[in-house]
Amino acid sequence: MKGMKSFGKYGSLGFELLGSIAVGYYLGRWIDRKYDLHWVAFAGFLLGCYAGFRALFKASKRMQRDIENEERLERGEDPWAPKTKDDDDDSSTAPRGPDADHTKR
Numbered sequence: 001m002k003g004m005k006s007f008g009k010y011g012s013l014g015f016e017l018l019g020s021i022a023v024g025y026y027l028g029r030w031i032d033r034k035y036d037l038h039w040v041a042f043a044g045f046l047l048g049c050y051a052g053f054r055a056l057f058k059a060s061k062r063m064q065r066d067i068e069n070e071e072r073l074e075r076g077e078d079p080w081a082p083k084t085k086d087d088d089d090d091s092s093t094a095p096r097g098p099d100a101d102h103t104k105r
Contacts, residue, residue: 013059017052024048 008014028044031037
């Protein structure tokens with residue numbers, strides 16, 4: 001992703017992570033005080049961490065996919081075309097040339 005477009009798409013991830021943790025903790029703290037408990041704030045913190053990091057990992061997968069699509073577009077390929085088995089096989093030891101297909105018959 002280039003320029004401000006990628007910043008707009010992924011620039012808020014830090015705030016999302018911190019916000020998830022804060023919401024989980026403060027909601028748990030409120031429940032702790034309301035019902036005189038002493039463990040819900042910690043559980044809320046852990047739940048907020050889980051939610052924040054889950055969102056972070058999903059965004060990183062989406063970012064990786066966007067980068068791969070941009071690289072395909074720069075090479076002149078169609079980045080939205082369905083992947084074939086040959087696209088996923090990047091082994092450098094595979095035979096190349098006209099006799100390479102003899103196992104597929």
